[in-house]
Amino acid sequence: MIFEEMLREEKQEGREEGRLEATQEAVLELLKESGEIPCELQEKIRNLENLETLKALLKLAARADSLRAFEEKAEEYFNSEDKE
Secondary structure, X not given: OHHHHHHHHHHHHHHHHHHHHHHHHHHHHHHHOOOOOOHHHHHXXXXXXXXXXXXXXXXXXXXXXXXXXXXXXXXXXXXXXXXX
16 A cells, blocks of 8 residues: 555656646747747756746746846746745
């Protein structure tokens, strides 16, 4: 029984990790359409491990008309998150 639970948990963790990676890549793909993404920004996005934060960034990336606009909105988002 314990072994089955461990397998289920491992499978769930794998799914979550897959969702994180897919969302990170989706954000980066959208941003690539606006130009070359600075290494620092790429690294920051790839290091995020909160799916809800990544989903918010995906929406910002979809709405942004430039990398600069995305960076400004993302900074506002992170600042508002820090206050909560």
